[in-house]
Amino acid sequence: MAAQSTLKNMLLCLTLVCLVCAALLGGVYAMTYKPIQKTNENILKASIGAVLPDGGSISDQKTTSLDGKAYTYYEQLSGGAVQAYAVKSATTGFGGTLELMVGVLPDGTVYNTKVLSHSETPGLGAKCQTDRKFLDQFQGLGPDKSVKLRKDGGDLDAITASTITSRAYTLAVSNAVELVKSLKKEN
Amino acid sequence: MGKWSLVTKGFVKDNPTFVLVLGMCPTLATTTSAINGLEMGLATLFVLVLSNIAISALAPLVPDKVHIPVYIVVIATFVTVLQLLMQAYMPAAYTTLGLFIPLIVVNCIVLGRAEAFANKNTVLDSALDGIGVGLGFTLSLTVIGLVREILGSGSAFGFKFIPGDGILAFVMAPGAFLVLGYLMVLFNKYLKK
Numbered sequence: 001m002a003a004q005s006t007l008k009n010m011l012l013c014l015t016l017v018c019l020v021c022a023a024l025l026g027g028v029y030a031m032t033y034k035p036i037q038k039t040n041e042n043i044l045k046a047s048i049g050a051v052l053p054d055g056g057s058i059s060d061q062k063t064t065s066l067d068g069k070a071y072t073y074y075e076q077l078s079g080g081a082v083q084a085y086a087v088k089s090a091t092t093g094f095g096g097t098l099e100l101m102v103g104v105l106p107d108g109t110v111y112n113t114k115v116l117s118h119s120e121t122p123g124l125g126a127k128c129q130t131d132r133k134f135l136d137q138f139q140g141l142g143p144d145k146s147v148k149l150r151k152d153g154g155d156l157d158a159i160t161a162s163t164i165t166s167r168a169y170t171l172a173v174s175n176a177v178e179l180v181k182s183l184k185k186e187n
Numbered sequence: 188m189g190k191w192s193l194v195t196k197g198f199v200k201d202n203p204t205f206v207l208v209l210g211m212c213p214t215l216a217t218t219t220s221a222i223n224g225l226e227m228g229l230a231t232l233f234v235l236v237l238s239n240i241a242i243s244a245l246a247p248l249v250p251d252k253v254h255i256p257v258y259i260v261v262i263a264t265f266v267t268v269l270q271l272l273m274q275a276y277m278p279a280a281y282t283t284l285g286l287f288i289p290l291i292v293v294n295c296i297v298l299g300r301a302e303a304f305a306n307k308n309t310v311l312d313s314a315l316d317g318i319g320v321g322l323g324f325t326l327s328l329t330v331i332g333l334v335r336e337i338l339g340s341g342s343a344f345g346f347k348f349i350p351g352d353g354i355l356a357f358v359m360a361p362g363a364f365l366v367l368g369y370l371m372v373l374f375n376k377y378l379k380k
Contacts, residue, residue, distance in 0.1 A: 005251050006250070010250045010253045013248065013250055014257065014260075017257050021261065021263075025264055028271050028272070032271040032275040035276065036275045039275060117282075
């Protein structure tokens with residue numbers, strides 16, 4: 001049965017247990033630090049690759065801001081010229097932050113989009129990752145088209161029963177396009 | 188009690204979900220598909236076995252008044268280890284289960300087995316108990332997930348066999364309660380004798 005509780009042995013016991021646990025955690029952290037970094041890098045690379053055309057090399061991450069919002073983006077370089085941009089664009093969806101990777105060509109045409117993280121309702125808003133009918137609308141969307149839902153005066157169809165998610169998705173794409181347009185102006 | 192029955196009692200007699208009704212939060216939240224249920228069950232199994240072993244070894248040395256804090260520290264350590272390992276080697280599962288991995292710390296099953304079993308039994312028996320209860324939990328979560336996936340998405344283990352959308356309610360919270368309730372009724376009527 002358990003030992004008698006005295007202040008001394010309680011202190012000793014808790015201190016020892018915490019020390020051992022902390023050491024164990026430190027060890028595991030050090031062991032998994034590199035693999036986690038690598039995994040995250042691979043996920044990022046895969047998502048950049050998914051939204052950009054083939055070929056060219058990806059630049060290091062760059063940051064900029066537009067209308068008071070900070071963005072991270074990557075340039076795809078081919079023969080010294082920028083072939084396309086991959087922009088990380090976050091907006092607020094139905095359940096929380098919706099983060100997308102948006103591939104945009106220098107003229108403002110959307111190449112492709114991909115969800116990085118979301119907290120949308122399973123079976124409803126979460127379909128923004130898989131609903132081809134919705135997602136295909138963004139592929140090759142020209143710079144002269146308005147990136148808006150039909151309900152808001154644009155040409156895009158929302159996901160059935162998920163207007164808020166669709167609106168957030170559309171806004172994220174539209175922000176990314178605006179960012180690329182502003183980048184072009186600066187250069 | 189034989190060693191074998193320590194493992195098997197978690198499946199039916201002491202099934203953590205349908206009989207003891209413990210750990211309802213992950214049960215309801217993560218069983219949107221059979222795979223998710225299975226992954227959550229296995230994650231809990233991992234923590235349960237390790238914490239049962241560590242606690243049964245530590246229990247005779249721990250002063251009575253601080254035994255709960257000690258158990259919590261031990262459990263939280265194993266959960267964090269699991270979290271780091273999953274993040275490094277199983278990123279897909281880590282993304283789907285997300286918040287519910289750290290929440291294993293407060294899963295009643297883990298502390299419950301520590302208090303009810305591990306602190307008064309041998310290391311071997313506690314390990315077997317952890318495996319049994321963990322497998323029982325995994326099995327229950329997979330079954331709930333499977334039923335919800337079939338009704339809600341028309342697929343099983345990600346393999347779609349009914350075209351169309353399925354009954355959306357079963358993917359969401361109300362479906363979790365309904366499926367859990369009916370499975371509990373069936374389980375107690377036919378399996379638990």
